[in-house]
Amino acid sequence: VPATKQDIQSAEELRRQISSGEWTGHTSGLLPGRQQANLAIIPRDAALDFAIFCARNPKACPVIAVSDPGDPMIRFGTTVADIRSCISKYRVWQDGTLVAEPGDIGSHWRDDSVAFLLGCSFTFESALENAGIEFRTKTGEPAVYVTNVPTVSAGVFSGPLVVSMRPIKRNFVARAVEITGRYPKGHGAPVHIGNPDYLGIDLAHPDFGPQPDLADDDVPVFWACGVTPQAAIERAGLTYAIAHFPSSMFVFDHHVDEDPSALVQF
């Protein structure tokens, strides 16, 4: 009998079920309120540039945790996880080409691999829901657009800002800004509200995700998106790189309103 959402009580249990192959699905909607994260694994010789790229583009690339180079164990707050097997599906590139989408990366992890876990917008979606703010399109996924706005480059990493768009009822827009602004590790406040032209976007043609469905009293609201670092990684021409498969995120133990790195242990 396959596991269901109802069977999974904790992030630790979810990661265990993923590692054992009991859970192979995506993590959207799982364990609401737990911090989920994008994964980027980079060779050590490019990892400093990537860390600088993240520092220069914190709304798109908010760093939550980084592994020791070569060490596949993630330790952050109470979370202890082997990054090689705790995500349900990965994407592996070699010399810029996508070569595999495996369920574990035991054979792809190297002695020089550095794992970056970057915040994702699932963080603020639960906060918006808790505040009674509707934002979902029909399919539950936001439309995602590659803008004509450049990121701030660092070494081999550059490329366009990628944004997610959620339609928000006009009277909830300011509140949605306030709430998402509380989650800098979940992309924070929007990068723009209202006019897709300013970002070089044609709303009717998303680059990823479903075509949006805006009502007359909806305002399109644009947040920096975790696809931004993936786009920069793809352009960088690295000897290899590994990321999560879209919507198959890393799930931390901690709640999005916690921040273990802000707590000093004594």
Added chain:
Amino acid sequence: VPATKQDIQSAEELRRQISSGEWTGHTSGLLPGRQQANLAIIPRDAALDFAIFCARNPKACPVIAVSDPGDPMIRFGTTVADIRSCISKYRVWQDGTLVAEPGDIGSHWRDDSVAFLLGCSFTFESALENAGIEFRTKTGEPAVYVTNVPTVSAGVFSGPLVVSMRPIKRNFVARAVEITGRYPKGHGAPVHIGNPDYLGIDLAHPDFGPQPDLADDDVPVFWACGVTPQAAIERAGLTYAIAHFPSSMFVFDHHVDEDPSALVQF
């Protein structure tokens, strides 16, 4: 005629006067509200570890900007500055030994140098002042203590958390937490309030700065301090490292309530 505080109207002018030798003093109290920063220059082969150390200890080491490796130019928002001469006094270590405290580092910068600018508590001090919260000791400097609380290590970087202490009147303590919590790039909210024993501190014996002067209705409030990364750098045994001289900070163009990295340019 030497420049005075009153003559300096902008951060750009201050950095220019420092570069030309017209201003040789410290930056405490200069250009209130402008973002000031700690400097740490690290050899490239240790810079990834240092970036990870900062990510793991964001309250002590909030990264504002990082140079490209080997490039002495800092570019952040409107700030453009040559890091080799825009600080009034530096400290230079070689193989763990302090070897010089020069007024510029043109002869010490190397092809593999990486400059990190980390937020400092001058940021929130102006915000506390604006809110009418008194906190200064007699000399205007906080007492600084090396605690018995460890940082989260990364590679060669480890060591104790260092904190600054400001006495706050008992009825202002919660407000001081609220206000400083708004400035994560200025060490954010305190790490502890009230009992120095919990941090292994003897209040009467600061490691740096003046002996504190607490009134009966003062509460000692402890913030993570920018001396923390300097202590970790000294322990790391690097071939070389460079930092600012205490209180001679880097001064950005932007106000502490701005965050150029949170603004996407389009």
